[in-house]
Amino acid sequence: MQTVQNKDASHEEVHIEQELEFSTFYRLHHWVRVLSIIVLTATGFYLAIPVIAPAQNPEPTNFMYALFRSWHLIFGFVMISMFIGKTYYFLFVKSNRAEVKSIKDIFRLENWAKQIGYYFLVTKHPQLTGAYNVVQFIAYVAFYFISLGLIVTGLILYVHVYHEGMGGVLYDSMRYLEVMLGGLAFVRELHHLLMWGTILFVVVHVYMAIFNAVYGKEGSIDSIISGYKWHRKH
Template sequence: METKYKPIMEFSKLTRIFHWVRAIAIFALIATGFYLGYPFLAPNNFSGEPTGFLYALMRSWHLIFGFVLIAVTIFRIYLLFTKECAVERRSFLDFINPITWFGVIKTYLLFGGHPRLKGAYNPLQFVTYIVVLLLILAISLTGLVLYAHVYHEGFGGFIAPLMKPIEVLCGGLANVRLIHHILTWAFVIFIPIHIYMAVWNATRYPGSGVDTILSGVKFEKE
């Protein structure tokens, strides 16, 4: 008998757009951030005159993508509480269900099939995405502290009093920069694991995975 599948809308258009915008922003921030930490390239200029401004260009792109990441994250949190993301909110029911936890652990240990979920994410995915959200908030706040110490006019001057307690809490500006750098490495470690697990899930359980974040649709057996 032929196996029939039914399409289920799992991720809205905005959810998918925000996912890829954040992905592009994070990749750009990692690349420009490493350059700012260690400027391994320089314009071919030995005259000593201030031309080229490659470092300034990298800083500009870092700031642009940083604010893009902050803006998209704010809108993504808002979107989570709208009707479009009801299936994502139902993931909390799977998170608090010990039977679902047991089924997911068996799945990843290759001892069983994927359990049927009420939401978009299994419990391990749910925990991972919450941790990633907290990482984005932490790296954004430390980035804003560093921003306020360089740009004293405009927005930088406006947020400086708000960022000062965070600087003090971290133990000074040097520690803020160190934490910002460590959080960058957390993303560097997370990204290949995330891509591998998404591809593995899509390969082992066709109908969901990588294609879902592109089309928004997953397929379940009828």
């Protein structure tokens, strides 16, 4: 831990200390997912309703839709690897107990009252043991399941486009899930609706990150880039 002296406007001495909040894996996975979500959403809107017409070409060498689909699939598989990686990281990485500790926090009603009160600008931020506050943690859990839904529906759609290789291996199990969900058309619809869930999550997530950076004054935006946040030393 490094301590840095700082003088604020009132010339009162404030000591702050550095804390490693996000590991390299955590930060890397976060930004890879940011990129993937952007690419997947953009290409996904095109795949739903192809709004761009390819340049006229007398040769049969246009593959615009196939190209969009390829990028969609590539980043879809990146998301799957991130999902698996993050699940492993959350559950099994020893140096990452702070995330798991958040589970305990959500069972205390006081944490909820104080957290919601803080967002309504009436109470102080609760003292928490875990990495995330309770509202944040539930939002992340919801996003986890939205991702899972997108992955499963995405794979069901995938096996019908690529029948060989991995598509062939997954075909039977995915068709079983397809029937459970009520047919391919609904799978496609669900995939689209879950994307909207992701979009809304991203908007609120980005706002809350900015809000906490501005008022928390702990450099929490910087921490997802550098890994470190700053505490006032008591």
